[in-house]
Amino acid sequence: MTDTWTAQLDLAGLRSAQAPLTWGQRVIYEAVRSRTEAHAYDYNIKYFVELDGTFTTEDVLAALRQVVAAYESLRTVYLPGTDAEPPRQSVQGEGRLPVRIEPMAAGADPEAETVRLHTRMAESGFDLSHEWGIRVTLLLAPGGAPFRVLLYLSHVALDGWALRILEQDLRDRLAGRPAADAAGPRRTQPLDLAEQEQSERGRAMNRRSGTYVRKVLDGAPQSMFAGASGDPGAAHGELRSAPMDAAARTIALRCQVSTATVHLAAFAALLARRNGTTRCALKTIFANRVGADRQGMVAPLASDVVLCPDVSGPAFDDVVRATHKDTLRGYARAQYDPADLDGLIAAAGQARGQRLDLSVLHNDTTLLFGEPEQRTRTPEDTAEEGADDRSFSWAAPFALPALKLYYNVSSEPEGPRTVHRLVADTAYLPRDDVRGLLLDMETLLTESARRPGVPMAAPDGFLVRPLARGDDWLLTDASWADLGAMRRALLGLEAVADAELLVDRDAAGAPRVTVRVVPHARGDGGRPVTVAEVRRAYEAALSVLPDVVLPHYYLVERPQFRVASH
Numbered sequence: 001m002t003d004t005w006t007a008q009l010d011l012a013g014l015r016s017a018q019a020p021l022t023w024g025q026r027v028i029y030e031a032v033r034s035r036t037e038a039h040a041y042d043y044n045i046k047y048f049v050e051l052d053g054t055f056t057t058e059d060v061l062a063a064l065r066q067v068v069a070a071y072e073s074l075r076t077v078y079l080p081g082t083d084a085e086p087p088r089q090s091v092q093g094e095g096r097l098p099v100r101i102e103p104m105a106a107g108a109d110p111e112a113e114t115v116r117l118h119t120r121m122a123e124s125g126f127d128l129s130h131e132w133g134i135r136v137t138l139l140l141a142p143g144g145a146p147f148r149v150l151l152y153l154s155h156v157a158l159d160g161w162a163l164r165i166l167e168q169d170l171r172d173r174l175a176g177r178p179a180a181d182a183a184g185p186r187r188t189q190p191l192d193l194a195e196q197e198q199s200e201r202g203r204a205m206n207r208r209s210g211t212y213v214r215k216v217l218d219g220a221p222q223s224m225f226a227g228a229s230g231d232p233g234a235a236h237g238e239l240r241s242a243p244m245d246a247a248a249r250t251i252a253l254r255c256q257v258s259t260a261t262v263h264l265a266a267f268a269a270l271l272a273r274r275n276g277t278t279r280c281a282l283k284t285i286f287a288n289r290v291g292a293d294r295q296g297m298v299a300p301l302a303s304d305v306v307l308c309p310d311v312s313g314p315a316f317d318d319v320v321r322a323t324h325k326d327t328l329r330g331y332a333r334a335q336y337d338p339a340d341l342d343g344l345i346a347a348a349g350q351a352r353g354q355r356l357d358l359s360v361l362h363n364d365t366t367l368l369f370g371e372p373e374q375r376t377r378t379p380e381d382t383a384e385e386g387a388d389d390r391s392f393s394w395a396a397p398f399a400l401p402a403l404k405l406y407y408n409v410s411s412e413p414e415g416p417r418t419v420h421r422l423v424a425d426t427a428y429l430p431r432d433d434v435r436g437l438l439l440d441m442e443t444l445l446t447e448s449a450r451r452p453g454v455p456m457a458a459p460d461g462f463l464v465r466p467l468a469r470g471d472d473w474l475l476t477d478a479s480w481a482d483l484g485a486m487r488r489a490l491l492g493l494e495a496v497a498d499a500e501l502l503v504d505r506d507a508a509g510a511p512r513v514t515v516r517v518v519p520h521a522r523g524d525g526g527r528p529v530t531v532a533e534v535r536r537a538y539e540a541a542l543s544v545l546p547d548v549v550l551p552h553y554y555l556v557e558r559p560q561f562r563v564a565s566h
Contacts, residue, residue, distance in 0.1 A: 007057075007138075009065040009097040011075065016093035019194040020086060021078070024288065024301040027338045028155045029078060029087060032128075034401040042398075043155040044126065046118045049167050053145045055174055060138060060146045061099060063173040067166060068097055068134065071298040072189040073157045078128045086339070091191055092132075099136045106142040113139060114148060121152040133157030159300040160368045161287050166298060188293040197337070209336035210344055212329070213306050217348035219478060220281035220308040223357035224271055225404060225428040226480035226547045227469045233426040234397035239438040240417040241390035247442075247449035248418075254452065255317055257324045260364040260409065263420070265323040266441045267362065267407050269311040269456060274433070276466050278312040279478055282360040284327070286334045303338065305330035306358065313456040316448040353542050353550030354479065359404040359428075366411045366418060390442070392435060397423060404428040436463030474503060474549075476511040481549040483513075489541040489548075495519050495529050501551070514553040531556050 021029055032043050051060070068074045072091045081087040104113055121135050133154025141147040149170065158166070196202050248259045255262070268280035288294065288301040309326040311319045349356040400406050406423040420441065422434045429437070440462045447454060472484035483501055490499045498518040506512050515538065519529035531554050542548045 004103065005101050007061050007099045007101060009061065009068060009099060011065065011069055011097070012094040014069060014075070014093035015072065015191075016091060017191055018079070018088050018090045019191050020198060021089055022190050022193045022299065022301075023197055023303060023335065023337050024159070024193075024299060025078075025089060025156060025190060026087075027303060028159075028300045029128075030338070031401060032154075032156060042122075044122065045151075045153040045155060045158075045160070045163070046122065047151045047153065047163055047167075048114060048118075048139075049149040049151070049170055051146050051148065051174075053141060053147070055146055057101065057138065057140070057144075057146055059174060060149065063170055064099065064136060064149070065097075066173050067170050070169065070187070071166070072191060073299045074134045075132055076157065076190070077130060077132065078156060080129060089190060089194070091189075095132070097132065097134065097136065099138055101138050101140065103140045103144065104142055104147065108142075110139075110147065114150060117150055118152065121150065126154045126156075128154060128156055155300060157300070158298050159287070159302050160365060161289055161301075162298040163368070165296055188297050190297075190299045193297070193299070197335075206336050206340070209333040210340055212333040213336070213341070213344050214348055216306050216308050216330075217345060217356060218351070219279065220306075220348075220356065220358075221272075221275065221277045221279055222349075222352070222354045222479035222549075223547065224275050224277075224281060224360055225357070225467075226275060227467055227473065227482065228428045230427045230430045233431075234399060234423070235426050235429075235431040235434045236395045236397040236421065236423045237392065237434040237438055238395050239390065239392050239420045239442065240412075241420075241442050242417065243390065243446050244420075244442040245418050247445040250449040251317070251320060251445065255320045255324070257320060259418075260366065261324045261327060262320055262445065263364065263409050263441075264327070264362055265309070265311070265316070265320045266444050267437075268307075268309055268323060269313075269316065269319050270437055270440050270444065270462075270464065271360065271405075272311045273456075273462075274437075274464050274466055276469075276475065276480065277478060278310060279308050280311055280360075281306075281308050281356075281358060282362055283307070283358055284330070284362040284364075286331055288334055290331075303334045303336065304341070304361070305334050306341075311456075315453045316444060316456055317452060319456065350543075352477070352479075353539050354548065355543070355546065357404075357546075359402060360407075361400065361403050361405070362407045364409040366409055368410075392438065395421070433464050440464055473547075474511055474513070476513065476549055479549055480547055481513070482545075482547040485545055486513075486542065486548050489545060490515060490517070490538060493534070493537050493541065495534065495537065497521075512552040513549065514555055515551045516555045516557065518557050528558055529556065 028043060075092050075095060077090050077092065079088045079090055102117060104110065117137050117139065121137060126133055133156055135152040137150040138146055139148040139150055248262045251262045252259045264284065268282065272278065272280040283304040283306055285302050286305045288303050294301060307326050307330050309323040313319050345356050345358060404425045405428065408421040410419050412419060420438055422438055424434050443461055472482065474481045474483055487501050490496060496517055497520045500516050502514040502516055503511055517534050534556055535554055539550065
């Protein structure tokens with residue numbers, strides 16, 4: 001058996017340059033930097049390309065060198081930002097990539113060896129300020145022929161969609177096929193995309209996207225967990241369900257949408273049902289590979305799309321169609337600078353006297369490696385799926401920065417099932433409700449597939465109950481307000497002697513909140529307390545509370561005067 005050794009792939013004479021991070025790089029770069037907990041999500045990617053045994057080690061190393069030379073994101077380091085400058089990408093035109101050559105012993109389990117080597121490759125994280133975001137191990141079969149190319153890749157260097165591009169390029173080069181048309185346009189690289197994004201056209205696109213996102217935020221519920229108060233912790237549940245897969249396919253064909261849209265609509269409808277709202281505020285991850293120049297890019301391009309679909313129905317098909325329209329509108333405005341998103345959220349919240357909570361994230365990755373066989377079945381197959389052909393299991397939880405709930409849909413690489421995962425902060429969605437929400441999605445989809453047009457409220461047996469709130473809670477302007485907390489904050493103002501919150505309804509039946517204040521008399525005989533003073537003081541007090549709304553009217557009473565303000 002040949003000993004382990006390391007080959008060095010030398011690269012030189014390629015483009016070297018610096019530029020700001022692309023918007024897609026910025027999303028992942030900031031997420032990786034915020035990963036501080038030991039059990040947090042690993043953004044790096046383990047992947048392998050299986051070979052047919054007809055190539056030599058030299059063939060594979062030569063093809064790998066060509067691939068790394070072709071894609072600048074594999075030869076990039078990332079320079080941290082400062083208070084004055086944002087982080088930058090630095091493409092290196094020369095350097096050396098080590099490739100570890102690992103012979104496999106006779107009788108060894110290839111899967112166990114792959115896991116062992118991937119684990120060793122991932123023992124230390126990437127230092128992206130000095131290291132390229134790619135590590136490679138070549139696993140040899142017992143006879144010495146290359147068996148698998150094992151890759152460990154930084155998500156800052158590429159996304160899941162780019163894995164297929166890398167694999168196909170490697171196979172093409174090994175087979176002697178040209179990886180790209182030499183007479184065609186030059187392959188778009190992240191440096192080129194950064195230049196496009198910083199251009200006037202890119203800035204105009206960013207402004208249009210920001211205007212759209214702000215409009216969505218203005219109509220969003222303040223939180224999808226208003227009043228939730230569970231025990232802190234984390235839970236990770238997984239559901240595999242043949243009836244759910246078949247039902248999603250039936251509904252997708254009926255509504256002329258993707259199964260991804262059906263899953264998202266069910267999740268949004270049931271989360272909003274628990275919250276007692278007719279809209280669900282969340283973010284979904286969009287691959288952003290729109291346009292010929294982006295199709296072949298090896299880089300992270302995805303962005304968070306802010307959605308707030310109307311899930312009032314009345315039938316689930318109506319929810320699916322509404323979610324489909326909202327999603328398409330969001331995708332059309334998905335190219336924006338992520339550095340602006342926090343400011344947009346803060347501004348939208350400030351205008352409403354709230355801290356908007358966008359802590360729900362959805363990510364559907366079922367198309368990355370092809371659809372499971374189950375998803376290609378016909379509607380008639382729905383009736384043939386056994387109700388027992390499903391399984392629920394608990395998995396090791398992990399934390400994602402600034403999220404309370406994460407819903408991921410993926411396909412099993414070796415199996416026919418779609419995997420639905422919910423990862424929750426149990427202070428906001430208890431462990432029992434993690435399981436219940438997944439099973440309720442199955443109930444909703446199977447019932448809706450079987451009985452088109454059935455009202456959303458009709459299916460019996462939902463496990464997750466709406467959040468219980470006291471009489472002091474009010475739903476107004478799409479958000480829940482804790483009037484008790486608002487009243488206590490009002491009475492705590494220094495200038496207030498007596499006060500109350502009055503609730504009535506306008507001509508359209510929408511609740512309106514009026515603040516009535518009796519201020520303390522000024523002992524020095526100075527000017528009376530004004531509405532503006534009360535308003536400023538009260539809105540400052542409300543700004544630190546989670547579940548509040550700005551009052552619609554203010555009424556300041558004095559012995560001989562009554563001063564009102566909208």
